[in-house]
Amino acid sequence: MNLPNPEALFEMLTEQIKPMITAKTAIVGIHSGGAWLTERLLPILGKDIENGILDVSFYRDDFNQRGLHNETKPSQIPFDVQDKHILLIDDVFYTGRTIRAAMNELFDYGRPASITLAVLVNRGGRELPIAPQISAFNTEIEASKNLQLLRHQDGTFYFTLEENE
Amino acid sequence: MQNPQLTNDGKLKHLLSIDGLPKSILNQILDTAESFVGVAEREVKKVPLLRGKTVCNLFFENSTRTRTTFEIAAKRLSADVITLNVSTSSQSKGETILDTIDNLTAMHADMFVVRHAQSGAAHMIAKHVAPHIHVINAGDGRHAHPTQGLLDVFTIRHYKPEMHNLRVAIVGDVLHSRVARSEIHALTTLGVPEIRVIAPKTLLPKDVEKLGVHVYHDMREGLKNVDVIMMLRLQNERMTSAMLPSSQEYFKTYGLTSEKLALAKPDAIVMHPGPMNRGVEIDSAVADGTQSVILPQVTYGIAVRMAVMSILAGN
Incomplete structure (x- = not known):
């Protein structure tokens, strides 16, 4: 299957996000792909937008099966979540389980006014009543494959699509 | 021999001691x-x-x-x-x-x-x-007391992330401390190049040099240019067995005062596992001072x- 160019998708995503930004918007990227996207979005959208990073390791629903991820990163939400319109950013939307974990974690910081999910790719296969409001690209990828966003040294994005281990 | 703390595939199953942890x-x-x-x-x-x-x-x-x-x-x-x-x-x-x-x-x-x-x-x-x-x-x-050892190492790494550049001094009753040995081991494992122990002979284990540490009996000498000072608690009941005349005498020689702290690097941190004996191993001015990280510990x-x-x- 031909994967789209993530740089082109990033531009589309940026255009869709732009009109949504208000004074009460805060951008939160999910580690790691969503955090990279957020990092690139901020200078375009205005650097003074409140922003943060979530690592959902402590909220995952497969902890009992898989244990703790080896490399957890601290979540950093350096603003007051209360009454904010949160723009949640991730690279690939799949089952919805990561987003559920991210929303649970966000609510432990406060009660946001709303949460909007924006992703680069919706690869299909959701298992929960959760879906992105914004996705730059929609497709169907078999469950046996793993689509991942990665980053070159210069910060530009590329995709890999590999068979699951 | 199989480490009883680890599973067959090398994961942590129990935490019993820092020794032997990769x-x-x-x-x-x-x-x-x-x-x-x-x-x-x-x-x-x-x-x-x-x-x-x-x-x-x-x-x-x-x-x-x-x-x-x-x-x-x-x-x-x-x-x-x-x-x-x-x-x-x-x-x-x-x-x-x-x-x-x-x-x-x-x-x-x-x-x-x-x-x-x-x-x-x-x-x-x-x-x-x-x-x-x-x-x-x-x-x-x-x-x-592995979690105490780990929290000490964590505190050091948190304030001084460049561990391969550090000079750490452990001061006091190393002999009876259940954390000093495993901390020395953990700090060495994590790349700390210089660990000093400062104590009277009677409060040091016999083979202490074998742990790869530098031994000092003079606190002023030992504290020079260190980044981290870890004070150990002196238990009163050890005093007689260690042939220490009195707690005042101990404080004079091995107690951490502002004046002795000034010999360390200006940004050195001061640690203590608690509970503290103020006026025995540490002076209140140091324990409550700006370089103290005892409560963050x-x-x-x-x-x-x-x-x-x-x-x-x-x-």
């Missing part, structure tokens, strides 16, 4: 703890990792700080926590430790945090329990214990 596991614990630090600053100071799990704090010996921080750590992980001060319960009626453990296992405990005056108590329990149960040593006699102790519990529960 660098990768040390780093995993410290990195995970770093992620837990922020949890205490949020509106909801809890994560759901250990929801539905039961943690049993078994304290056969009293230790308020350790017991409290373990209890808080387990609660912040959403576990159900039961704290038993066993000296005041069944044990006094003659029940053996292992019978106590079996009874709590029958009540579906998932993790035991054990404090006991006898060296090896946690090892014995770890050998005895069913495969799905995890054991954490919260101090066994003079032998080990307590705070980080919770994050480190959360990290250990969640790594064990997942393995």
Whole structure:
């Protein structure tokens, strides 16, 4: 299957996000792909937008099966979540389980006014009543494959699509 | 020999001692703890990792700080926590430790945090329990107190992340300390190039040089240019056996005062595992001063214990 160019998708995503930004918007990227996207979005959208990073390791629903991820990163939400319109950013939307974990974690910081999910790719296969409001690209990828966003040294994005281990 | 703390594929199953833990596991614990630090600053100071799990704090010996921080750590992980001060319960009626453990296992405990005056108590329990149960040593006699060692190392790494550039001084009763040896081991494993121990001969183990440390008997000499000063507690009952004339005399020679602290690097941090003997091993002006990280040590102790519990529960 031909994967789209993530740089082109990033531009589309940026255009869709732009009109949504208000004074009460805060951008939160999910580690790691969503955090990279957020990092690139901020200078375009205005650097003074409140922003943060979530690592959902402590909220995952497969902890009992898989244990703790080896490399957890601290979540950093350096603003007051209360009454904010949160723009949640991730690279690939799949089952919805990561987003559920991210929303649970966000609510432990406060009660946001709303949460909007924006992703680069919706690869299909959701298992929960959760879906992105914004996705730059929609497709169907078999469950046996793993689509991942990665980053070159210069910060530009590329995709890999590999068979699951 | 198989390390009783590790599973067959090298994951941490019990935490009994820092000795023998590979660098990768040390780093995993410290990195995970770093992620837990922020949890205490949020509106909801809890994560759901250990929801539905039961943690049993078994304290056969009293230790308020350790017991409290373990209890808080387990609660912040959403576990159900039961704290038993066993000296005041069944044990006094003659029940053996292992019978106590079996009874709590029958009540579906998932993790035991054990404090006991006898060296090896946690090892014995770890050998005895069913495969799905995890054991954490919260101090066994003079032998080990791994979470204290880890929280000290965490505190050093937190303030001084460039560990391969550090000069660390450990001051005081190394001989009776259950953490000093394993800390020396952990700091060396993590790349700290220079560790000094500063103490009178009577408070040093015989083979102390073999641990790869530099020995000083003169505190002023030993503190020169160090980045980290770890004070150890001097227990009153050790005073006579160590042939120390008096606590005033000890304070004069090995007590940390502002004047001696000035010999270390200007940004050096001062640590103490608590409880402190003010005016014996440390002066109040230093303990409460700007370079003291003694209270942050307590705070980080919770994050480190959360990290250990969640790594064990997942393995």
